[in-house]
Amino acid sequence: MTDLSPLRRALISVSDKTGLVELGQKLAARGVELLSTGGSAKTLRDAGLDVRDVADVTGFPEMMDGRVKTLHPKVHGGLLALRDNKGHVAAMEEHGIGNIDLLVVNLYPFEETVAKGADYDTCIENIDIGGPAMIRAAAKNHGFVTTVVDVEDYDALIAELDANDGQTTYAFRQRLAQIAYARTGAYDAAVSTWMAGALGEDAPRRRAFAGTIKQTLRYGENPHQNAAFYTDGSERPGVATAAQHQGKELSYNNINDTDAAFELVAEFDPAESAACAIIKHANPCGVAKGATLTEAYKNAFDCDRTSAFGGIVALNGELNGETAEAITEIFTEVVIAPSATDEAKAIFAKKKNLRLLTTGALPNVRDKGLTVRQVAGGLLVQDKDTGFISMDDLKVVTKVAPTDEQMRDLLFAWKVAKHVKSNAIVYVKDQATVGVGAGQMSRLDSALIAAKKAERMAEAMGLPAPLTKGSAVASDAFFPFADGLLEAAAAGASCVIQPGGSMRDNEVIAAADEAGLAMVFTGMRHFRH
Known part of the structure; x- marks a missing residue:
């Protein structure tokens, strides 16, 4: 293995076609041979690019409704062969296997299919097999092969090639290999979690969790702790899916407290009454209903005016100018609401340290989910507390x-x-x-x-x-x-x-x-x- 590895041949097979044509054009301009499959090959050809079908390389057509197309020694041999191993090189020559120096794959949209509420058989058909197998093979051989699984890494790949005369560095390939294994791990976690639910398994023998980085945080609960914020792929309205309109980035404690505030205020139906929750250190220091959001805020504030200073305010309706004026009378860290008027945004804009988040909707407090807490040597996993009591x-x-x-x-x-x-x-x-x-x-x-x-x-x-x-x-x-x-x-x-x-x-x-x-x-x- 050498630090720099030339990129002469790429295999591209993607479900998400975002940026595909531009990537293909930039690779072709550098003299990279393009191999591809199915819809990816068609998209590249339609853009005028010269593409060779994987079926032409393997000698086998795609079959079984596309279930079998890349599971072949001429694909996996090209990904796994150690270029500096004489035995591997001899085997490649004997069996007509060519190097594959770059793999670009993103997977069948399993998570999206489940999120849309598809039936069992449709979800099963959206479990990718060839993609994860190729990703794992290429990532294992990152001493020579570059593996790209995320559209957002396309630009980084081109920049790497520009900086190194059409080659990639070991450090770059190593970093992308880690991302690749995390992606297949998250994918398998999504499949196994869905299957456990489909089978009614409340406590499966093995359970996997995965997340996607949203934000690297300045620090954790305290300045000496490193921290990051990950999303779990769900679309539940809240701090993870919110749009931030102003203010510096959220801290670890901000995120924790804002989540607590919004989940609490969601207990109160906006169709029945305006409601406000003010949170400090994940506990409410004031919660109230009101004829208006302003009234609700003021009533919540009057519960504990001392603790409300520097707190988190959550509202169950659209933040308006009057309520924004009331909130800005004291220092507030974060305000989260389903939406905000332009007037409210303009008022908050005068308070540069105040963060404003809008979510588009309230979370459904009856939705099922899991809470996870790490303990020494293990994880405590339970259902979310969706318990509800009526009169x-x-x-x-x-x-x-x-x-x-x-x-x-x-x-x-x-x-x-x-x-x-x-x-x-x-x-x-x-x-x-x-x-x-x-x-x-x-x-x-x-x-x-x-x-x-x-x-x-x-x-x-x-x-x-x-x-x-x-x-x-x-x-x-x-x-x-x-x-x-x-x-x-x-x-x-x-x-x-x-x-x-x-x-x-x-x-x-x-x-x-x-x-x-x-x-x-x-x-x-x-x-x-």
Whole structure:
């Protein structure tokens, strides 16, 4: 192997024809012989290029509806032969195998076919076989062969040839080989994941995950950690698919917090009411509905004005000028919404450090998916928490039943609690959070912290009493003892929503009755570690 490897013969077989003609023209202009198959060969010929069919090289026509066309020693021998191995060279001469110095392949659009909801047989027919086999062969022999699997690398290939008199460097081939193996790995992961779902396998023996780089980040959670942002190929509206209109690039923490904010605000149907969520460190510091987005934002802001500074704002409707003006009254890191008016964009443009993202739509919180977390030596994989509770699912367990208005606040609090780190306590009044306790080791501590924050905000706003007076309170999991419930009552809560299921449910219910609280059980918890 030498550092520089000449490029005299290329095999091109692509599903995505983007940039194909231009690439073929530039290779032909450098005297590169073009081999190709099917539609790729036709596209190149239609552009006036001289192309030799792979079938002419192998002596076998494409057959079985194109399933067999490149699986032949004259293809794989040309890709795999070590040019500096006398035995390999002799075998090539004996069997009439010519070198293939460049492979350009992108695969059948399996992922796109699945995303369109195609039936099982159609998905199976869109599993590429010859393409991955050639890619793996060429990438293995990157000491001599250049492998291109992404359209975005076409320009880099031409630049490499220009810089090295029609040759490629080992470092270039090595980098493209890594990309090639990552592509076949991602492709196989997509096929195996789809198949597991088609078979109803919730926990297949082996599971593969893959991603495509979207952004190399400045650092991770802390400056000493390297980080990058990858997309998973899904089209779920959110931070990964959003358009960024202004502001510096998102950081690791920005992305994490913005995702948390948008997933939370998506719990609230814009057809029913405007809604806003303000997030700090992946926890909500304020969530509210309103007659308008401006009202929703202001109500969410009033829950915890201190924590809202430097936070993430998510909206469930189109950002307008009035709401943009309200948001810019304090420093905000990111605003994410389905869309934004030109007026809102112009207002934000004056705040160069504020990032504005639009997604085109809200994510469907009922869509199935997976969450993945790495632990030492393995991965924890589970279904996304798509649990949903309606009013009909609630069981009144106290002597006093909630009023209709209290029921609405209880369900609002329950939706928010789903997105608060455990142990979670959420106080809600008039469809707005008025106190949030998150991430404590004790449910009692969460209740205390949320109440204390409400007291502090009441003092800052000049209110005679905290907004927790007469509020609804949600607990993401059952109260193991009555102490947390009694703390909520002391803060002024009038009704409670919780999963139930504790060994001491009867004690907790009795304490609620004694305190005059209305309480409902959901039968479902929302731990969020």
